[in-house]
Amino acid sequence: MKKLSIEVDGKMRTAFVEKVGDQLWAQIEGRSFNYSPSRRKSGQSEASTDPTKILSPMPGKITKVSVAVGDSVEENQALIVMEAMKMEYTLSSQINSEVVKLNVNVGDQVELGALLVELGVGDV
Amino acid sequence: MQKIKKLAIANRGEVAVRIINACKELGIETLLLHSEADRNSIAYRISDDQYCVGPSPTNESYLDINSNVKGALERGAQAIHPGFGFLSENADFAKAVEEAGLIFVGPRPETISALGDKIKAKQIIKKAGVPSVPGYEGDDQSISVLTKEAVKIGFPVIVKAAAGGGGRGMKIINSESEAKDQIESAQREALGAFGSQTVFLEKYLNRAKHIEFQVFGDGQGDAVHLLERECSVQRRHQKIIEEALSPSIDDKLRKSMGEAAVALAKETSYRGAGTVEFLVQDSEFYFLEMNTRLQVEHPVTEMVLGVDLVKSQILLADGSFTLWPQEDLKPRGHAIECRLYAEDPFKMGMPSTGLLGSMKWPYGPGRRFEVGFDQGDEITSFYDSMIAKVIVWEETRERCIQKMIGTLKETLVFGVHLNIPYLIEILEHEEFQNGKFTTQFIAENFSEGIKDQSADWIPDFMKKAYLEVSSVSHQKSGFVDPFHQAWGDL
Numbered sequence: 001m002k003k004l005s006i007e008v009d010g011k012m013r014t015a016f017v018e019k020v021g022d023q024l025w026a027q028i029e030g031r032s033f034n035y036s037p038s039r040r041k042s043g044q045s046e047a048s049t050d051p052t053k054i055l056s057p058m059p060g061k062i063t064k065v066s067v068a069v070g071d072s073v074e075e076n077q078a079l080i081v082m083e084a085m086k087m088e089y090t091l092s093s094q095i096n097s098e099v100v101k102l103n104v105n106v107g108d109q110v111e112l113g114a115l116l117v118e119l120g121v122g123d124v
Numbered sequence: 125m126q127k128i129k130k131l132a133i134a135n136r137g138e139v140a141v142r143i144i145n146a147c148k149e150l151g152i153e154t155l156l157l158h159s160e161a162d163r164n165s166i167a168y169r170i171s172d173d174q175y176c177v178g179p180s181p182t183n184e185s186y187l188d189i190n191s192n193v194k195g196a197l198e199r200g201a202q203a204i205h206p207g208f209g210f211l212s213e214n215a216d217f218a219k220a221v222e223e224a225g226l227i228f229v230g231p232r233p234e235t236i237s238a239l240g241d242k243i244k245a246k247q248i249i250k251k252a253g254v255p256s257v258p259g260y261e262g263d264d265q266s267i268s269v270l271t272k273e274a275v276k277i278g279f280p281v282i283v284k285a286a287a288g289g290g291g292r293g294m295k296i297i298n299s300e301s302e303a304k305d306q307i308e309s310a311q312r313e314a315l316g317a318f319g320s321q322t323v324f325l326e327k328y329l330n331r332a333k334h335i336e337f338q339v340f341g342d343g344q345g346d347a348v349h350l351l352e353r354e355c356s357v358q359r360r361h362q363k364i365i366e367e368a369l370s371p372s373i374d375d376k377l378r379k380s381m382g383e384a385a386v387a388l389a390k391e392t393s394y395r396g397a398g399t400v401e402f403l404v405q406d407s408e409f410y411f412l413e414m415n416t417r418l419q420v421e422h423p424v425t426e427m428v429l430g431v432d433l434v435k436s437q438i439l440l441a442d443g444s445f446t447l448w449p450q451e452d453l454k455p456r457g458h459a460i461e462c463r464l465y466a467e468d469p470f471k472m473g474m475p476s477t478g479l480l481g482s483m484k485w486p487y488g489p490g491r492r493f494e495v496g497f498d499q500g501d502e503i504t505s506f507y508d509s510m511i512a513k514v515i516v517w518e519e520t521r522e523r524c525i526q527k528m529i530g531t532l533k534e535t536l537v538f539g540v541h542l543n544i545p546y547l548i549e550i551l552e553h554e555e556f557q558n559g560k561f562t563t564q565f566i567a568e569n570f571s572e573g574i575k576d577q578s579a580d581w582i583p584d585f586m587k588k589a590y591l592e593v594s595s596v597s598h599q600k601s602g603f604v605d606p607f608h609q610a611w612g613d614l
Contacts, residue, residue, distance in 0.1 A: 001482045001538065006588045008581040017589050020481035020539040024590040030533045030544035031578065035586035058475050059505045084505035085466070085475040112477075 051094040054117040060084030062108045067117070071099045079117050080104070097121045128203045128227065128442045132157055132175075132196035133167070134217075135207030136186065137496035138512055139418075140167035143205050146434040157195045157204075159185035164501040175199055180506045186210040189217045193224050203227035203441055205434075209508070212417040213240060229441045231395045231416045232343070238392065239414045249411050252391040254384040257403070257410040259326035261286075265311075271303040274325055282328040283307055285314030293317055296328055329410070331562045332403040334358065335370050336415075337385035338425045340436065340447065343395030348450045349382040350425050350433075357550060359473075359566045364543075365550060366421035367460045368428045371521055371559030373404065381409050386450075388414065396437050397422070403563075420463065420513070423492060427459035427517040458524040459517045462532065462547045465509040469546035470576040477503050481538030490517035491531055503540050511540075521559070525551055549574050 001018040015026040023036040064081035067073060073093045080091040097119040104116050130153040133140045144154045144167060156171035161180035168174055175195035178185035185191070187210060196204050204221050206212035212230065215237035221228040230236070238244045249256055260273035274281040274297055283306060285293025293314035295306040307323065315321040333356045341347035354370035355363045373381070385400040388411075399419050401412040422433050431448070439445035467473040480501050485493040492515040497503065503511060516531055518524035529551050532544050553569060555561045 001484070001536065002593075004589055004592060006585055006592065008584045008588065011581070013581055013585050015585065015589070016484075016536055017593055018481045018538040019590075019593050021479055024586060024593055025481060025538040026582075026586060026589060027536050027538070028582075030535065030542075030548060032537070032541050032544075033578070033582055033586055034541075035583075035590055037587075037590065059477055060475070061505070084477070085507065085509040087473075087475065087509070089474070 052097065052100075052119040052121060053115055054079060054091055054093070054119070056082065056110045056112060056114040056116055057089070057091070058082075058084050059112050060089070060110065062104045062106055062110060062116075063088065065102065065104065065106055067099050067102070069099050069102055073097055073099060073119070082110070091116070093119060095119065095121060126152075126442060126444070128152055128438065130155055130173070130199070130201045130203075131229070131438065132192075132199070132201035132204045132226075133171070133207065134177075134186070134192045134196075134204055134211055135209070136162050136165065136167060136507065137510070138494040139207040139420075139496075140165075141170065141496055142494055143207060143434055143438075144171050146432065146438060150435060150438060152438070155196065155199050155201045157192050159506075161502075161504050161506055164497075166496055166498055166501075173199055180504065182210065182506065189214070189220050192217070193220050193226070196221075196226055197224055201226065203229055203438075205229040205438070206417065208417050208420055213415070215240065227441050229396070229437050231341075231392075231398065235392050235394060236416045239416055245414070248391055249388060252384070252387040254388050254400075254411045255409060257326050257329065259324060261324040265322060267304055267307055270307050270323070270325065271300065274303050274307075275300055277325060277327050280328040280330060282326050283310040283323050284326065285310065285318055285320070286322040286324050287314065287318035287320045293323070296330075327410075329403050329405045330564070332405040333370070333372055333561075334363075334401065334412070334563050335373060335381070335404050335409070336399050336401040336419075337382055338419075338422070338433070339385050339389040339394065339398050339400055340433070341389045341392075341394030341396065341398070342440065342445070342447045343393060345390060345393045346447055347386050347389035347394055348447055348453060349385045349389075350429055350431065350453055351455055352378065352381065353419075353421055353424055355421060356561050356563050357556070357565055358563055359570075363421065363463065364566070365460065365462050365547065365556075366424055367458065367521075367524075368424040369455055369458070373407075377404075377407055377409065384409070384411075396440055397433050420510070421461050423494065423513065423515040424459040424461045427490075427492070427515060428455040428457060429453055430456075457517055457519045458521040459515060460524050460528050461513055461515045462528060462551075463510050463543075464512040464514060464535075464537075464547075465543045466503045466511050466540045467509050467543050468541040469543045469574055472573040473543065473546075475505060475509055476541040477505050478540050479503075480540065482536075483538070484534070484536040486531055486534035488531075490527070492516070511542075512537075522557075525557060546570075546574055 004017045005014045015028045017026045023034045026033045060082045063083045066078050078090045100120040101118040132155040133143050134157045147154045154171045155173040157177045177191040211217040215233045218228045218233040281297045283295050295310040297306045311321040338350040353368045355366045357365040399415040402409045466476045482499045494513040516527045
């Protein structure tokens with residue numbers, strides 16, 4: 001860990017920083033930030049910017065799959081429930097669409113960023 | 125004569141460390157019963173002996189009764205401390221431990237099962253004269269009787285499906301005129317959801333505080349209380365910040381609540397540390413439940429009373445403990461505990477896992493850090509996200525809050541996100557500071573989590589800092605990064 005002062009837009013800014021693995025972590029008054037040029041900022045969500053691809057926002061276990069291939073789903077409809085750190089999270093569709101592919105089953109352990117469900121918006 | 129020469133810990137994380145350290149001070153050898161994932165943890169490194177009870181998922185390791193008992197027997201421990209969570213309130217585990225000829229550091233199995241059973245617990249508290257939430261659970265389910273009972277209880281009243289749970293079939297009645305509609309509606313929902321339209325009534329505590337009393341019994345029928353902790357700051361029934369004493373009860377109420385808690389402990393000839401939880405509203409208190417184990421928030425009690433609850437539990441189990449006289453248990457100052465969860469506070473508490481970098485715990489007078497993991501350890505998704513606790517003590521509550529904010533701001537943990545910004549916003553909230561907060565506090569004020577107000581200079585700073593840190597480490601190692609130049613114009 002080191003205390004680093006860097007000039008940004010003409011002003012000196014200071015933070016405690018440390019590289020852990022391939023990421024740089026910085027701490028400013030209890031708040032943490034991470035950055036890696038090769039990866040999306042994880043504080044910025046691993047959620048895909050493509051709403052047809054439902055990615056795992058965290059490592060964890062699939063505890064419920066609420067849809068089947070071919071189902072049409074509405075905006076905000078729950079698709080997958082997963083558990084991590086003893087807490088449940090529901091992943092929902094952001095769009096009206098159809099389930100094209102399901103890559104997981106109940107009980108699967110998935111990694112951060114894994115592609116769980118693929119949705120289609122073609123001729124639905 | 126010391127009976128316990130080696131004690132097994134059937135737990136993990138910061139509480140395992142807490143128990144191991146107490147044993148070290150008592151000259152007792154320690155055996156850590158751990159899962160495969162927890163080889164990389166402080167408890168593993170500081171314990172004298174380690175036994176793997178199974179793979180990472182809790183139901184195959186920390187919740188496996190046979191494996192934990194087997195490990196303790198095989199490695200020659202005389203006692204098992206269950207910590208909190210996992211098997212700590214499992215009567216079958218306590219029984220299995222005792223049947224194996226080992227000492228269970230906790231209450232008797234019968235006490236755990238009696239207090240864990242809703243109906244039995246109700247009988248016990250009635251006998252001990254402890255007040256519970258007023259209600260009606262009669263067989264007469266006619267609207268007229270239910271309405272009459274609701275009036276008797278006093279509004280607001282909540283009507284709940286007897287077979288229910290999870291909020292379905294639950295309605296709140298604010299006045300007599302609403303009673304008929306709300307009861308009928310609850311009955312319909314109950315029938316639809318659970319196949320039975322039987323409902324019961326309870327006084328609805330909409331502005332209640334969660335206040336709990338620490339008790340300690342000698343197992344022979346004597347017991348004392350170690351005052352209260354206020355734990356109203358809860359998110360979906362998960363406690364976040366706890367303090368001792370409560371800012372919102374006076375000495376008169378404190379006295380009657382303490383006496384009720386002791387009466388319950390005596391009624392069950394309670395053995396060891398336990399907690400009697402109450403809901404308090406309008407200076408009335410109601411029994412919620414009794415936790416037959418050590419609590420996560422036990423340090424705040426230790427700080428204001430100058431006692432060591434874990435050591436006391438072990439000494440009692442060893443047969444070498446004398447109960448404190450009640451009149452000696454006088455509090456001084458104020459203590460607050462914050463639970464550090466590995467989660468992203470700006471994304472509604474999304475779990476944050478990963479490899480831990482270095483940490484800085486800003487030690488100082490009246491600051492205590494209960495930590496389970498260190499640099500190089502991995503925070504995985506298998507276990508709950510509490511990786512550490514920060515506890516501070518000060519002369520007054522106001523200064524204690526100020527000290528906690530300062531301490532949290534100086535705490536540095538690299539590699540995972542922590543809920544520190546969330547904790548700071550709570551501590552700075554007017555309702556927290558004036559002590560008027562209830563169990564609705566988080567739902568009313570933080571239902572949307574907290575907002576990301578990070579400055580716009582952060583992204584640029586991060587990029588530049590990344591380059592600087594990367595280049596410094598390369599210069600040090602004498603390694604020339606062929607890609608380094610390429611990053612230069614980022």
